[in-house]
Amino acid sequence: MxxxxxxxxxxxxxxxxxxxxxxxxxxxxxxxxxxxxxxxxxxxxxxxxxxxxxxxxxMAGPSLPPLRRASHPKLPGECSLTGPRAITVFALLFLAGCGSSSSSSSSSSGSNSSSTPAPAPASTTPPSGAGAGAVSVSETEYKIAPAKGSAKAGKVTITIKNAGAIQHALSIENAGPGGKDLKSSTVDPGGTTTLSATIKPGKYEWYCPIDGHRGLGMQGTLVVS
Known part of the structure; x- marks a missing residue:
């Protein structure tokens, strides 16, 4: 107190x-x-x-409220796939995948079958210059090509093309009836002509008979067998 x-x-x-x-x-x-x-x-x-x-x-401060576990808000239109609904969705997805795979396989097989070209029929027409009595000759200054030709005995047709800059012609020595020379018409530069005759088997000289072209080198050999 x-x-x-x-x-x-x-x-x-x-x-x-x-x-x-x-x-x-x-x-x-x-x-x-x-x-x-x-x-x-x-x-x-x-x-x-x-x-x-x-x-x-x-110093202790005000008491804080207890913490709560955060939860994600559900978006508009969002639904949970559980139970029978999930089974239905997975079944529809499986059927859609099977249908797309079968359609893609059928389309790929159809494209493969359509892209395979049909075999071309074999050609029965002989190429140019081929045949038993068909021969092609090209003439320039001053040369006959080929220098050595060949043909089957009988009816022979020779196609002469002037690939030079001046006129040319073709003669076959001793190949005509009675041993006479066979002679084609004159061919202008860039022109073509033919010479047809029945020729027996043998070896013949051919040449250009215009303006001494034979002496300048326009000659060769024709072998008929």
Missing amino acids: PRPISRSSSSGCVTPRSGTTSNGRSTSAWPAKGVPAGLKAKVLLRPRPRLAQSARHT
Whole structure:
């Protein structure tokens, strides 16, 4: 219990005394300025608030609400595939995949069959210059090509082409009836003519009979067998 404050009888002033509170704190007996004398002792003897407890509550802060597990919001039109609905969806996807694979295989087989070309029929027409009695000759300045030709005995047809810049012709020595020479018509540059005759087997000289072209090298050999 705090000690009471005594008054001096002679001067009428309050004599300050020191005391100790129940919690061990020291208190001063000096009165506060401007406070009535009857209330000074009560104010001085009132214990101070516990600052440590208030500070502890302040630092702890407000209590937080408990955490909740986040959940993803469902999008508009989204549905869950569970139970019979999931089985139906997977069955439809399986049937669609089988149909697309069969259609693609049939289309690929059809394209392969359509892309295979049909075999071309064998040609029965002999190429140009071929045959038992067909011969082709080209004449230039001053040469006959080929220099050595061949043909089957009998009806022989010789095609003469003038590939030169001046006129040319073709003669076959001793190949005609009675051992006479066979002679073609004159061929202009770029022109073509033919010489046909029945020739017996043998070896014959052919040449250009125009303006001494034979002496300049326009001659060769025809072998008939």
